[in-house]
Structures are given as structure tokens and as C-alpha cells.
Amino acid sequence: MKRVPGKQSNYSLITAELSALYEIPSLSFSDSEERFAAEVVEKATRLFGVRYFTLHAGPPGNRRLLASWGFQDVARIEERINIPSPERFNLPLGEKGQTGLVFMEQAQPILSRERRIFTVFARRVEIVLQTLSENARRKRVEQELSRYREHLEELVKERTSELKMSNELLRREIRERKQAEMEREAMARDAAASKERELMERTNRLASIGLLAAGIAHEVNNPLQGMLSHMHAVRRALPEDFPKNDSIEMVEEGIQSISEIVNKLLTLTRQSGHSGPATAISSVALDFVTQLLEHEFKRAGIKIIRKEESTRFKLNINQQELIQVLINLYINAKDAMPKGGRLTVTTFAEEDHCVICLADTGQGIPKKLLGQILSPFFTTKGARGTGLGLSVAESILRHCGGSIHVESAENKGSTFRLKIPLVREEK
Ligand SMILES: Nc1ncnc2c1ncn2[C@@H]1O[C@H](COP(=O)(O)OP(=O)(O)OP(=O)(O)O)[C@@H](O)[C@H]1O
Numbered sequence: 001m002k003r004v005p006g007k008q009s010n011y012s013l014i015t016a017e018l019s020a021l022y023e024i025p026s027l028s029f030s031d032s033e034e035r036f037a038a039e040v041v042e043k044a045t046r047l048f049g050v051r052y053f054t055l056h057a058g059p060p061g062n063r064r065l066l067a068s069w070g071f072q073d074v075a076r077i078e079e080r081i082n083i084p085s086p087e088r089f090n091l092p093l094g095e096k097g098q099t100g101l102v103f104m105e106q107a108q109p110i111l112s113r114e115r116r117i118f119t120v121f122a123r124r125v126e127i128v129l130q131t132l133s134e135n136a137r138r139k140r141v142e143q144e145l146s147r148y149r150e151h152l153e154e155l156v157k158e159r160t161s162e163l164k165m166s167n168e169l170l171r172r173e174i175r176e177r178k179q180a181e182m183e184r185e186a187m188a189r190d191a192a193a194s195k196e197r198e199l200m201e202r203t204n205r206l207a208s209i210g211l212l213a214a215g216i217a218h219e220v221n222n223p224l225q226g227m228l229s230h231m232h233a234v235r236r237a238l239p240e241d242f243p244k245n246d247s248i249e250m251v252e253e254g255i256q257s258i259s260e261i262v263n264k265l266l267t268l269t270r271q272s273g274h275s276g277p278a279t280a281i282s283s284v285a286l287d288f289v290t291q292l293l294e295h296e297f298k299r300a301g302i303k304i305i306r307k308e309e310s311t312r313f314k315l316n317i318n319q320q321e322l323i324q325v326l327i328n329l330y331i332n333a334k335d336a337m338p339k340g341g342r343l344t345v346t347t348f349a350e351e352d353h354c355v356i357c358l359a360d361t362g363q364g365i366p367k368k369l370l371g372q373i374l375s376p377f378f379t380t381k382g383a384r385g386t387g388l389g390l391s392v393a394e395s396i397l398r399h400c401g402g403s404i405h406v407e408s409a410e411n412k413g414s415t416f417r418l419k420i421p422l423v424r425e426e427k
């Protein structure tokens with residue numbers, strides 16, 4: 001705003017003011033602070049004819065010099081700005097000068113109307129500077145955001161591939177486990193099938209042996225009985241001092257023994273048909289067997305101890321058959337205690353069964369033989385035993401709805417636990 005002295009000056013001042021007001025809004029939003037500062041300097045010097053001009057950016061204490069005009073010695077700028085004078089115009093930009101500072105100096109004192117125009121100019125500069133710094137900040141944020149987004153995408157990619165890998169591992173493990181499970185199941189199925197086959201074969205073998213034995217026993221039994229009665233008749237007919245009486249007696253005992261084996265075989269195959277009452281009284285059967293063998297047990301140094309919860313358990317089993325079972329168990333116990341010992345017989349009720357426990361203090365049964373002792377013909381007594389006693393007992397008990405169970409400890413003793421159904425009393 002160059003001033004011309006005289007009358008014209010007012011006119012040219014107004015013209016200069018108008019052109020300044022016209023040009024100020026055209027201070028453009030350049031793409032950089034530097035370019036904008038150059039434009040500001042060009043406009044300030046052209047429009048206002050200033051001698052010195054500076055444009056600073058930033059808050060007090062941290063200002064950067066964006067542009068200057070007229071200074072030879074840049075070091076003296078601060079000094080000039082800070083000394084107030086009527087030729088100088090100093091306008092802080094933004095609130096408390098946070099955005100920057102515009103400084104202008106003329107050759108003559110600045111008029112108040114010039115100050116107003118300078119202020120309008122400075123405000124426009126302020127707006128553009130703020131917008132530029134806001135734009136720069138936004139750009140920085142955007143760049144940061146895009147870097148962050150890229151980093152995130154990278155992370156997502158990494159995690160996705162990790163997930164894929166662990167998924168694959170998991171799938172492989174599941175597949176392997178399933179495979180192992182299937183193999184295990186197949187093996188278990190095979191084992192079960194072969195066990196079943198074995199059992200079937202064994203059952204079939206036993207059934208055919210049983211049938212064979214039953215057939216033979218049946219056929220043998222009748223002639224045996226005939227032989228026995230003929231032997232009795234022969235002995236009766238001979239004088240008492242007949243020299244071969246011993247031999248005849250031995251033949252009789254032999255036939256008797258064969259007959260017993262045959263009877264056991266017939267019981268095993270349920271072809272004997274015992275007579276006598278269909279039910280048994282526990283104490284009657286036990287009394288009978290105890291009395292029968294008492295003498296023999298005493299001689300062997302074995303004490304029989306009886307513990308009965310009741311003496312009159314009525315059992316759903318043929319009395320003769322129960323006696324047969326008990327005799328075998330008593331004799332087995334005696335055989336297991338060659339140096340004497342104790343046989344404890346306990347009787348008690350358990351739900352709808354009567355339990356008879358026979359516990360001896362004998363040599364016991366080795367673990368590996370325990371599974372075999374109920375099999376027909378299994379014996380450890382050599383020629384002295386047939387190995388039919390326990391299998392007959394098991395067969396009798398099974399047929400009346402009972403069972404036999406063995407527990408044994410080597411050198412300590414064995415316990416045979418018989419479970420026999422109780423007769424249900426009608427009310
Ligand atoms: N109380 C027991 N203590 C130890 N071993 C026993 C006992 N009872 C049975 N055993 C074993 O079980 C086997 C089979 O018994 P089981 O009564 O079936 O036949 P056995 O006694 O050998 O012959 P049998 O009864 O025909 O005379 C016996 O040989 C014996 O080895």
C-alpha cells in the first residue's frame with residue numbers, strides 16, 4: 001500500500017486498499033508451507049510496499065522462520081521484531097500466537113487503517129497456515145494408519161497361515177487317532193472273535209466228550225451192576241475160608257470204584273436222576289457229611305468248625321446232590337491239609353440265596369491252575385483223583401440256579417463259596 005503525498009494520496013490509498021482487499025482472499029492453499037510463504041512475501045511487498053517483512057510459523061519459543069524480505073542479516077530479525085516502533089506491525093497468528101507471527105515494517109509510521117488491512121492480510125495467512133498444518137497432520141495420520149493397516153494385514157496373514165498349519169496338524173492327529181482307534185477296535189474284535197471261537201470249540205469239544213462219556217457210562221453202568229451182583233452171589237456161594245477170597249474182594253472194590261466214576265460221569269451229563277427230596281435242609285446235609293467224615297478228619301489232624309446263622313435253611317437243591325457236592329469239597333480240603341489244619345464251614349443267607357463257605361488252611365491252589373480246577377478230568381492227585389469232583393459240583397449247582405466260586409492263596413488255604421437258591425416260603 002504505497003502512500004503518495006498530497007491530495008491524491010487519499011485516492012491512491014483507497015485504490016491500494018481495495019486492490020489489497022481484492023487480492024487477499026486469493027492467497028491460495030498451496031501444497032507446501034514454503035510455496036505459500038513465497039507467495040505471501042511477494043504479495044506483502046507488492047501490495048503494501050513494506051521495507052521489511054517476515055513470516056514465522058509455530059508457537060512462541062519454538063518459531064521457525066518461513067520467509068523474510070528486506071533483511072541482509074537474518075540474525076537481527078528477532079531484535080527488530082521485539083523493539084516496538086510506529087513503523088512496525090507485529091501480529092501474532094492463532095490464539096496467543098500459537099500458529100506463528102507476521103511482521104511488517106514501513107518507511108513511515110503505519111496508519112490505523114493500514115493496520116486494519118494488515119490485520120485482515122495476517123488473518124488470511126493464519127487461516128491458510130492452519131489449514132496447511134492440519135492437512136500435513138492429517139496426511140501423517142493417514143500414512144500412519146495405512147502403515148498400521150499394512151502391518152495388521154501382515155499380522156492377519158501370518159496368523160492365518162499359522163492357524164492353517166495348526167489346523168492341518170490337528171486334522172492329521174485326529175486322522176491318526178481315528179486310524180489307531182479303528183485298528184484297536186479291529187484288534188479287539190479279532191481277539192473277541194477268536195476267544196469266542198475258542199470257547200465255542202472248547203464247548204463243542206466238551207459237549208462231544210460229555211455225550212461220548214454219557215453214552216459209554218450208560219452202556220457200562222448196566223453190565224457193571226450185573227457184574228457186581230454176580231460177584232456178590234459168587235462170594236456168598238463160596239466158603240469163608242476160600243483161599244482166593246481176597247482177590248474176589250479186590251475185584252469187587254475195583255468194580256465198585258468203576259461204578260462210582262461212571263455215576264459221576266452220568267451226574268456231569270445229567271443222566272443219573274438222583275432220587276430223594278428235591279429240596280435240602282442245609283444243616284441236615286452238613287450234619288450228614290460231617291458225621292460221615294468226622295473219623296477220617298480226626299485221624300488226619302483236621303478240626304471241623306461249623307458256624308451257622310440258621311440250622312434250617314431250606315435249599316432249592318436235591319439233598320443227595322448237595323451231599324455229593326459237600327463230600328467232594330470236604331475230601332478236597334482234607335487232601336489239601338496232609339499235615340492237619342482247620343476246615344471252617346460257615347452258612348448264612350444273602351438275599352434269596354444261602355451261602356455255604358468252606359475255608360481250609362491247606363496248601364492252596366497256584367494262581368495259574370485256579371482257572372482249570374472246575375474243568376472235567378483236571379486233577380493234581382494222579383491216579384488217586386478223577387478230576388471230576390469239582391466239575392460235577394459245578395454242574396449240579398448250575399442246574400439248581402446256584403454257583404461255586406473259589407478263592408485261594410498258596411500255602412495259606414482255599415475258600416469255596418457255594419451259592420444255593422433258598423426255597424421261597426409261600427405265605
Ligand atoms: N481245597 C483245595 N485245596 C487245594 N487244591 C484243591 C482243593 N480243592 C480242589 N483242589 C484242586 O482241584 C483239583 C480238582 O479237584 P476235583 O475235586 O475236581 O478233582 P480231584 O479231587 O482231583 O479228584 P476227585 O474229586 O475225582 O477225587 C484237585 O486235584 C486239586 O488240585
Ligand SMILES: [Mg+2]
Nearest residue numbers: 328332389390
Ligand atoms: Mg475231589
